[in-house]
Amino acid sequence: MPRTITDHFSLPQWLDYQHLLHQQVIELGLERVRRVADKMGLVPHCPVLMVAGTNGKGSTCAFLNAMLDHLGYQVGVYTSPHLVRYNERIMLNGQAVSDRLLCEHFQKIEEARGDITLTPFEFGTLCAVSIFIEQQVDIMILEVGLGGRLDAVNIFTPTVAMVTSIGIDHVEYLGDNREDIGREKAGIFHAATPALCADPDTPQSILNYAKQIGAPLSLWGQDFSLTAMGDYLRFTGFGVDFSPLPYPALKGDFQRRNAALAIAALLKVTPSITLTLASIQYGLEKVFIPGRYQLLMRQCPIILDVAHNPDGAKELSHNLLASPVSGRTVMIFGMLKDKDIAGVIEQLKGAVDEWHVANVPDPRGSSGAYLKRLIADQGAQVMEHPSLPGAMQQVLGRVQGNDRIVVTGSFVTVGIIVDYLDQLR
Missing domain, CATH: 3.40.1190.10 (Mur-like, catalytic domain)
Incomplete structure (x- = not known):
């Protein structure tokens, strides 16, 4: 041939x-x-x-x-x-x-x-x-x-x-x-x-x-x-x-x-x-599957969850509220623009104290600016970062041991953060 x-x-x-x-x-x-x-x-x-x-x-x-x-x-x-x-x-x-x-x-x-x-x-x-x-x-x-x-x-x-x-x-x-x-x-x-x-x-x-x-x-x-x-x-x-x-x-x-x-x-x-x-x-x-309410321990607990639609976000919110922490719940968030972003934010907002967003580097990825606007419209505290790894870097430098970090919104977002955390080891 x-x-x-x-x-x-x-x-x-x-x-x-x-x-x-x-x-x-x-x-x-x-x-x-x-x-x-x-x-x-x-x-x-x-x-x-x-x-x-x-x-x-x-x-x-x-x-x-x-x-x-x-x-x-x-x-x-x-x-x-x-x-x-x-x-x-x-x-x-x-x-x-x-x-x-x-x-x-x-x-x-x-x-x-x-x-x-x-x-x-x-x-x-x-x-x-x-x-x-x-x-x-x-x-x-x-x-x-x-x-x-x-x-x-x-x-x-x-x-x-x-x-x-x-x-x-x-x-x-x-x-x-x-x-x-x-x-x-x-x-x-x-x-x-x-x-x-x-x-x-x-x-x-x-x-x-x-x-x-x-x-x-x-x-x-x-x-x-x-x-x-x-x-x-x-x-x-x-x-x-x-x-x-x-x-x-x-x-x-x-x-x-x-x-x-x-x-x-x-x-x-x-x-x-x-x-x-x-x-x-x-x-x-x-049983184990990466990115499904997966718990990592760093300066504080980090929860990775690939919830990317309102039903998945509802379950994530339920899990977070059922396991409260004495500190803050800090969210690193990135979604694809063809998803129901507002619906996901609506489900999660009651379980999150502080949001951090950035551009999602994917042809279907949403911009950090757009995510920030949607979250701010809900009256929540939100910060935009140049990149998702940059968001995690800043958050890791600010959290206390009694806080927790949650990473969610898409497989792309969670995958980028997993790769970044692996490089820190």
Whole structure:
């Protein structure tokens, strides 16, 4: 085969190339990416767990991975976006894949696609599944990027399809109400394939679509639950009962729904997987996912949370108010301009004493000046900085031990701060 310009690309060169190939960051639709997958012969030969939803997808994937790890399975997990390194999106047995492996499989996609255009996300999706097939994983966990019905992940047929929650986000693509958004998320359901929804108020559109196509749908609070029993939890559903179970290591009451969804999904993969009490206990205790109410200790506690829509901000605010500090709560904040920034500020303002903002260095990033204006309009104390690392530097120089710092607003914001703090070590 003749050489191409991409034969010896580094990972950064590949990522730049993908963005140059397709100027649209998002282009929903399955026809293009399915044609390339067919040319590559990408057909998973193991169970595929597919996770859609507005919030909670990453946490659910993490619970699944931790429980499967304890059971000894070889697991491939595909999630997005990443915090610091692109490699974080594709995990093999809990480890990010190497640059070499990514580049090898990007090259396979490039040789297969011909003149078919692909978005960077579509490149990533094909790359993940190609790697998982080559590495012969026992099970794949695939997180939907946006929506579900027209997301690239949906070219693969799930063994179990999950919807975590329905909130208002990506309105320009999915709609501005829970019914329309729910229908898009339910697009990952398939006839005669187990479907699960952990939203406590499941939109009627999800119920209707599952019935229309003949997908057996199980619901949180009706078919499965994870109930607080004082100092332990109890899972019930599908004729089984697991207890005592510890509270999840991930903070927030909503994480019980994500954990229950993971348990329920693994029960639906039977007989391929035999779930045990010990594996659930391990998964709940050992689960970890960066940037989900992640606590770091420096001069004072630092909480990292990628909340980027009002529902996520509401949960973050609830967690902060439930764990007060004697000092101040100081926020480092940066969001993407296509998000509901005012709605997020509204949810957080009651839990924050002082705000610090800066430009978010992303094509979709909001300016610090705009964030400052929105926050000041709410009557809050806010300072603008030249950069997000500069904001953290100044805040670290001012806080006391009884204060806490919260970093939130987007994956980009949290990732930049994580990288900055790593450099300080």
